[in-house]
Amino acid sequence: MTRLVWSDEYSVGDAEIDRQHQEIFSLIDRLDDQDMDASAMSVTFEKLDIYVREHFADEEEKMKAGAYPDLDSHMRQHDEFRDWLQSAKESFRTSDGALGAIGQNIHDFLKSWLLAHILYADQAYKGYIQKV
Numbered sequence: 545m546t547r548l549v550w551s552d553e554y555s556v557g558d559a560e561i562d563r564q565h566q567e568i569f570s571l572i573d574r575l576d577d578q579d580m581d582a583s584a585m586s587v588t589f590e591k592l593d594i595y596v597r598e599h600f601a602d603e604e605e606k607m608k609a610g611a612y613p614d615l616d617s618h619m620r621q622h623d624e625f626r627d628w629l630q631s632a633k634e635s636f637r638t639s640d641g642a643l644g645a646i647g648q649n650i651h652d653f654l655k656s657w658l659l660a661h662i663l664y665a666d667q668a669y670k671g672y673i674q675k676v
């Protein structure tokens with residue numbers, strides 16, 4: 545299995561944001577190693593709640609302070625993820641025995657969304673938050 549390894553080229557030039565992104569990398573990396581059973585899902589949702597609450601807020605604050613011109617569309621992406629997280633938690637709560645398929649879907653979505661977001665969307669504000 546290919547490990548997800550952090551590289552300096554993923555840096556957005558802000559130590560705190562980079563540290564939060566590294567944590568998400570290791571969360572995704574760990575997900576690859578485990579079955580998405582009920583306890584893995586609960587832990588994952590707890591971590592994602594914190595990620596959304598703290599990390600998105602930090603990013604949004606820094607983008608605002610840096611007058612990032614694409615702030616609105618970036619915040620829309622964050623909102624879409626917040627909505628997705630709510631509905632994923634709901635399907636988890638109401639899942640009855642079909643956890644395997646739901647777990648796999650959640651894992652696949654998380655991995656593709658978060659990686660694409662961190663590696664592309666977040667790279668776009670790089671020069672702006674560095675000015676802060």
Ligand SMILES: [Fe+2]
Binds near residue numbers: 603622
């Ligand atoms: Fe972001």
